[in-house]
Amino acid sequence: EDQVTQSPEALRLQEGESSSLNCSYTVSGLRGLFWYRQDPGKGPEFLFTLYSAGEEKEKERLKATLTKKESFLHITAPKPEDSATYLCAVLVYGQNFVFGPGTRLSVLP
Amino acid sequence: ETGVTQSPTHLIKTRGQQVTLRCSSQSGHNTVSWYQQALGQGPQFIFQYYREEENGRGNFPPRFSGLQFPNYSSELNVNALELDDSALYLCASSLGRERETQYFGPGTRLLVL
Numbered sequence: 001e002d003q004v005t006q007s008p009e010a011l012r013l014q015e016g017e018s019s020s021l022n023c024s025y026t027v028s029g030l031r032g033l034f035w036y037r038q039d040p041g042k043g044p045e046f047l048f049t050l051y052s053a054g055e056e057k058e059k060e061r062l063k064a065t066l067t068k069k070e071s072f073l074h075i076t077a078p079k080p081e082d083s084a085t086y087l088c089a090v091l092v093y094g095q096n097f098v099f100g101p102g103t104r105l106s107v108l109p
Numbered sequence: 110e111t112g113v114t115q116s117p118t119h120l121i122k123t124r125g126q127q128v129t130l131r132c133s134s135q136s137g138h139n140t141v142s143w144y145q146q147a148l149g150q151g152p153q154f155i156f157q158y159y160r161e162e163e164n165g166r167g168n169f170p171p172r173f174s175g176l177q178f179p180n181y182s183s184e185l186n187v188n189a190l191e192l193d194d195s196a197l198y199l200c201a202s203s204l205g206r207e208r209e210t211q212y213f214g215p216g217t218r219l220l221v222l
Binding site for chain 1: 113115132141144149150151152154157165167181197199201210212214215217218222
């Protein structure tokens with residue numbers, strides 16, 4: 001069965017304190033890995049798509065990387081406005097998106 | 110370019126009732142997917158429609174059904190509501206069904222009493 005796990009479940013950082021979020025997956029055939037940001041009570045907002053191991057994408061303070069078994073979302077010098085739940089999802093051959101449970105990030109001023 | 114919109118934003122129903130949720134896809138997108146997101150969990154895939162045909166279904170009972178219209182808007186219908194159906198229902202649209210990024214609407218919050 002295809003599975004996606006994320007760690008940690010929750011993370012509290014001080015403003016400017018860099019860290020990484022992990023997304024591990026066990027799937028039969030990966031077509032793509034997606035990162036989304038979700039604010040409370042709102043729909044997920046697309047951040048990145050990664051298709052192959054070794055690929056990296058960057059956007060402002062965020063950088064996503066992909067290996068054959070996991071992806072990392074690195075957050076450099078975060079600000080309070082980066083506080084949100086970060087979701088990863090995998091797109092599997094012949095199936096649809098499988099989401100992880102998310103990591104709740106709080107950045108304190 | 111308009112984004113994905115959903116209606117209503119909030120809804121309260123009682124157990125056993127039926128509900129219809131609506132979604133308008135992003136301009137130019139022909140694929141719509143529906144997800145259920147319980148509090149504190151990731152979205153769970155319900156089903157996908159591509160050019161008015163169902164194109165994949167998750168582990169949800171038949172009382173969850175849907176439609177896609179020629180303009181690619183979509184409906185999610187849930188019959189015989191149960192308390193556990195209380196959740197945020199998300200619609201996502203994409204251009205095609207192959208390796209395409211899905212863009213989400215704001216969701217409909219359903220509460221079943």
